[in-house]
Amino acid sequence: MEVMEQNRKECTGKKRRFDIYRKKVANIKKHITTHTGEKPHSCPVCGKSCVRKQDLQSHMVTHDINRPVYSCIVCNKDF
Known part of the structure; x- marks a missing residue:
């Protein structure tokens, strides 16, 4: 007790x-x-704004020149 x-x-x-x-x-x-x-988190590279900080961190990867690029086999769009 x-x-x-x-x-x-x-x-x-x-x-x-x-x-x-x-x-x-x-x-x-x-x-x-x-x-x-309101989207308080904005990308310093392109200006895209996000509601959540985690979303901005995920977006920042798109600006990394060393990231692997994957292409769609149907439309050839890069991701």
């Missing part, structure tokens, strides 16, 4: 609650961009 009580105090400390609250605020701010059309 004493160990459980000690763990409960550690889990409900002020810092822990603040971290959870801050996470929820960050999540709602990201979610709101789906309604506003």
Whole structure:
């Protein structure tokens, strides 16, 4: 019982609650961009904008001259 009580105090400390609250605020701010059309992450090379930072990172690979190029066997479009 004493160990459980000690763990409960550690889990409900002020810092822990603040971290959870801050996470929820960050999540709602990201979610709101789906309604506003805001795209805060933009490519420094071509200017393409993305909602998510991860999407911009994936896009940046398209500017890498050392990346392998794959061609469609039907239309010859490069990817």
